[in-house]
Amino acid sequence: MSGDIDELAEKLETQVLEDAREVFSETVIEYAYNPRNVGEISDADGVGKITGTCGDTVQIQIRVEKGRISESRFLTDGCGTSIACGSMLTEMIKDKTIEEALMINSGDLLRSLDGLPEEYVHCTVLAVDTLHVAIDDHRTNFRTTRQTYAR
Numbered sequence: 715m716s717g718d719i720d721e722l723a724e725k726l727e728t729q730v731l732e733d734a735r736e737v738f739s740e741t742v743i744e745y746a747y748n749p750r751n752v753g754e755i756s757d758a759d760g761v762g763k764i765t766g767t768c769g770d771t772v773q774i775q776i777r778v779e780k781g782r783i784s785e786s787r788f789l790t791d792g793c794g795t796s797i798a799c800g801s802m803l804t805e806m807i808k809d810k811t812i813e814e815a816l817m818i819n820s821g822d823l824l825r826s827l828d829g830l831p832e833e834y835v836h837c838t839v840l841a842v843d844t845l846h847v848a849i850d851d852h853r854t855n856f857r858t859t860r861q862t863y864a865r
Contacts, residue, residue, distance in 0.1 A: 738795075739828035741802075746794035751804035753787045760852025766840040770796045774804065774841070774848045778856075783807045783815055788841075795834040799841035802826050812849055818842065 734743055758775035765771040770792025777785040786807055788800035803823055807815040820838035824830060830838065 734794075737831055739830075741826070741828040742795065742798045742830065745798035745801040745827065749797050749801035751787045751801060752789065754789065755785055755787050758787075758848075759855065760848040760850075762844040762847030762849070762851060764840060764844045764847060766792075766836060768792070768836060768840075770837070770840060772796060772800055772840050772844045774800065774844045776807070776845075776848050776852060778812065778852055781811055783810050783812070788844075792837070793834075795830060795837045796840065798827060799823060799837045803841045803845060807845065812852070815845065816849060818845070 731743070738746075754773075755775040755777050759778045760776045761773065762775075763771065763773040770790060772792065773789045775787050776783050786804040788804050790796045790800050803818070806818055806823070806826060810818075820835070820842045823838040823842060824835060827838070
């Protein structure tokens with residue numbers, strides 16, 4: 715019985731991947747099925763969280779050391795495309811300065827994923843906008859911390 719269920723599950727997974735390959739690039743599939751940087755950072759330096767018009771929520775957290783993003787993590791309750799976008803974006807911003815990270819736009823993310831069908835492009839915008847909120851949060855916290863130490 716268990717073998718039959720395992721075989722059925724394997725067939726379903728194969729079919730789902732075949733269907734996905736007709737719509738999405740191998741890069742999107744890789745980052746959706748094997749996401750990088752999922753989770754949270756304890757005592758993050760910046761946190762952004764946005765719920766998009768599609769209903770997906772993306773959260774991005776960053777740690778900044780010596781002016782560079784040393785670590786980033788994301789969470790989403792969204793679809794595989796939102797997972798792929800969060801995963802790829804957190805990879806793209808590693809070791810970047812805040813200014814360099816802010817220069818990444820949804821088109822850059824879209825190109826890094828080797829494209830998306832038009833109806834999923836909004837996921838790139840949601841991820842990048844969430845990153846900007848995390849960076850704004852970091853800048854606010856950094857200014858507050860500097861002002862506290864200056865007193």
